[in-house]
Amino acid sequence: MEERRSKVSSGDTFSVVLALFGTIGVIILTYYGSRWYATRFAKTHGSLTGAKHIKVVDRLIVGKTGSIVIIEVAGIQYMVGVSEQNIQILTQLEEPIPEEKKQEISKESFLSVFKSFTQKEK
16 A cells, blocks of 8 residues: 555646746736736826825825925925824925836846946955
């Protein structure tokens, strides 16, 4: 009986490997499908947050529950104090602060950082 248990047929191994690759394929398809749907949804609805007329330009955390936020409403920027209990407009900015675009991480920048770390260790 022990001979039967130790022998695994090649058909069983093939079915396990096939099921593994099928599962990985479903995960990859789900990932790319959700990315496609999110970009399509953002294009048709404006923003993923739903805000069309209000933008947060910058935020500074000043305590456990407090922060100072610069928001833009209809082209006018305001400095707002925000805490758990209160939201208060501090001032209207005379000169608008330009909104910084988030820097995209490219393969080149990753490779340069990786190379700099590997060279430091030598």
